[in-house]
Amino acid sequence: MDKAARARKTPAKTAVASGVGTGGGAFQKDLEALAREDRLPGRGVVQVLPDGTKHRTGIWIGNIKARRDRLDPAQRAALAELGIDWAS
Template sequence: MTRHGEDIGRWLATQRRDWDRLNEEQQARLGKLGVKKAARARKAPAKAATASRQGKGGEAFQKGLEALTQYLARESRMPGRAAVQEMPDGDIRRVGVWLANQKQRRDRLHPDQLAALAHLGADWAR
């Protein structure tokens, strides 16, 4: 269901998931409507799966991290969304989009992945 172009179900799920980011008044208003904080998903199995995954997802992260490292060495600043990095093998990587995607998915990243991003200067990964 949408209201003024906003997907109400998605909005509600976001409010429940990000409950701790809401201020007290927002929490109280949602509480009066019967909305509660979302139960935390069991993260340990998901992290273990991410850590042990040798498939495309793990490789994609490593390639993105490599591109980010090279971009930072060249530019000395974090990339904007439109930033690209040409790799030594001639591959063009959209490092800005990759970094934005990692930030959006940070709750699903393995702690080692977050640490690697934080080491490169991604404040949101700390």
């Protein structure tokens, strides 16, 4: 049986846009958590926001740095405002 003939067992994943420019809240929530830190957080830092949600801020910083080439200019500017030197 070739790949085209196989039935998909799980539904296809749908992309969810998030970020400053798309109106998504994930990037904004992580920015809010980062703004609450005095300095750049370590990898294990988990921040609890006022609304009760938990954000792994340290992991997020590592991920966003690794994918910085995919950030839009508004996201990079927001990070630079918080003192993230690699974002400018």
